[in-house]
Amino acid sequence: MPVSAARSLAIILVVAAATFATRVVPFLVFPKGKEIPPLIQYLGKVLTPAVIGMLVVYCLKSTPVLDAPHGLPETIAVAVTAGLHVWKRNNLLSIGVGTVLYMVLIQGVF
Amino acid sequence: MSGYKEAFKKAFPYTIPVLTGYLFIGIAFGIMYAEKGYSFLWAMLMSLLVYAGSGQYLAVNFFAPGVSFFQVIFMTLMVNVRHIFYGISLLEKFNSMGKKRWYMIFGLTDETYSLLCTTKVPEGVAEDKFLFAISLMDQSYWVLGSAIGALAGTLIPFHSEGIDFAMTALFVVIFVEQWMDRKNRIPEVIGVAAAFICLQIFGADSFVLPTMLFIIMILLVARTRLERKGDAICQ
Numbered sequence: 001m002p003v004s005a006a007r008s009l010a011i012i013l014v015v016a017a018a019t020f021a022t023r024v025v026p027f028l029v030f031p032k033g034k035e036i037p038p039l040i041q042y043l044g045k046v047l048t049p050a051v052i053g054m055l056v057v058y059c060l061k062s063t064p065v066l067d068a069p070h071g072l073p074e075t076i077a078v079a080v081t082a083g084l085h086v087w088k089r090n091n092l093l094s095i096g097v098g099t100v101l102y103m104v105l106i107q108g109v110f
Numbered sequence: 111m112s113g114y115k116e117a118f119k120k121a122f123p124y125t126i127p128v129l130t131g132y133l134f135i136g137i138a139f140g141i142m143y144a145e146k147g148y149s150f151l152w153a154m155l156m157s158l159l160v161y162a163g164s165g166q167y168l169a170v171n172f173f174a175p176g177v178s179f180f181q182v183i184f185m186t187l188m189v190n191v192r193h194i195f196y197g198i199s200l201l202e203k204f205n206s207m208g209k210k211r212w213y214m215i216f217g218l219t220d221e222t223y224s225l226l227c228t229t230k231v232p233e234g235v236a237e238d239k240f241l242f243a244i245s246l247m248d249q250s251y252w253v254l255g256s257a258i259g260a261l262a263g264t265l266i267p268f269h270s271e272g273i274d275f276a277m278t279a280l281f282v283v284i285f286v287e288q289w290m291d292r293k294n295r296i297p298e299v300i301g302v303a304a305a306f307i308c309l310q311i312f313g314a315d316s317f318v319l320p321t322m323l324f325i326i327m328i329l330l331v332a333r334t335r336l337e338r339k340g341d342a343i344c345q
Contacts, residue, residue, distance in 0.1 A: 018186035026197030053301025059278035
């Protein structure tokens with residue numbers, strides 16, 4: 001271990017506290033029993049689909065588009081996952097086939 | 111404890127994509143942490159107390175001489191800052207969950223947030239137990255994955271490169287599911303476009319906070335238009 005056990009434990013506790021702090025903010029601002037303003041209710045509803053959109057981009061953020069294979073494995077795997085899901089609407093099938101396809105593509109094809 | 115068994119049984123199938131993803135990104139974390147000289151018990155402790163994917167990957171670098179606690183706090187806040195906004199969608203659901211809500215707040219990772227907001231509670235299960243079951247199972251996969259990685263990461267018998275795509279695929283599937291409901295489409299497009307633009311401007315390491323702010327700004331500007339399209343998106 002590069003630092004002492006006591007310091008390691010302290011680091012973990014500090015990271016845990018800082019992580020929890022980011023997650024708890026809205027619940028401190030709008031605690032139980034306090035009326036949630038209509039503007040925040042509105043944001044709560046429209047934020048989820050927007051965040052899902054962001055997370056798709058977030059997952060793909062490190063895709064090297066300028067170098068070969070120019071993000072082709074990611075493009076193909078995302079398209080197949082989405083297409084299969086529109087067709088069959090089966091979560092596990094779409095995710096399973098998409099993931100295995102991606103692994104085959106980056107390990108064997110490109 | 112009545113009803114919990116049923117809740118876990120009903121919730122399990124919804125968590126299988128997270129099971130796949132968390133086992134493997136958990137394993138990757140365990141390997142990284144073990145390479146620093148930490149046993150699987152340390153990896154499990156961190157996954158139990160911290161429970162954050164990219165946050166824990168980053169945190170591995172904190173275990174080095176010369177890293178100050180100020181840096182630890184600052185960098186952790188920066189990598190997790192998007193989570194500040196997640197709770198807004200879950201205020202009503204969590205506030206009706208009694209003491210369990212503290213665990214629910216603690217467990218608000220990207221994947222769990224997405225499941226909690228978009229999964230319809232099946233017939234015959236109490237909502238609070240169902241949501242709690244999802245959160246608890248998701249974290250157990252994460253803890254298990256990090257332990258496996260730290261214990262036996264180098265012994266994994268098959269070539270697992272790319273398996274973390276399960277996480278991307280999970281979000282793609284949720285994206286498609288949400289898309290089926292017409293009123294979600296504009297927010298989804300706003301999310302993708304804002305993230306894409308901010309990614310080009312700020313780069314992969316620091317585009318998330320600008321993206322969140324950009325998204326909220328557009329959503330506020332478009333409020334009258336979007337509210338006319340109906341409500342109950344995250345219900």
